[in-house]
Amino acid sequence: MENRNFQMDTQWNIVYYPEKPTGFGILIIGDERHFVDESKSFWTQNEGKCTVLDQLKEKGYTIFSSNLFGRNWGSENAVELAGRLYQYIMRSEILNRKIHILAEGMGALVAIKLMEKMKESIRSVILLNPILSLKYHLEQEKEHKFFYKKLLRELTCAYQEDQKVLESTIFNLEDNINLDFGIPVKIIHVLAGGKSYNQSKQYQQILDSSKFNPTYILPEKKPQLGKICINFFTHHESIL
Structure with missing residues (x-):
């Protein structure tokens, strides 16, 4: 069985199985384009993501992911469901209880x-082109009227709050990005003309610190992404 799709709290979830499992698991939290349905997912449909998926499976990783209510923008509902998915996977699969996380874009908020x-x-976390500050992301989109309105609609849907109240709440947030939870974190940026890596001043300080030492990849080097992830994950598997 290559993968298994199942529902939890109306949301589709998927487990990708390796041929020779090592007992280590990876939770993938996707970006704005991410989806999981009853038979497929973004990571099986997108050629680049599928390559990374195959490389991780070849290394023996059991990988799981969820639709997480679509464009959730880090909502508590999405965080709670991701936690429940972890518990379900621990009960249904034979895996080490300490998992890796691979989060892209918006998925970094979760x-x-x-x-x-x-x-x-x-066990460890890789953040790929992460959006770490919802406040800064909203401020950036304000320059683009159409996308700003679209983002506000998505946020209103995700957080189930009045649009004006939510907008005010986000803009009044402290831009306090904390990645220091005693968990190894690697930040990877694919330099493809996006602005996700050009974020707040505090985020820039995080990037400049030796602790997180980001990796920058040119678009033509994207096939190396799987190898970079594997090297980082395996480096943090010596202690079970």
């Missing part, structure tokens, strides 16, 4: 909250 809530259960 990953950071999981790092805070589940730090004892997380």
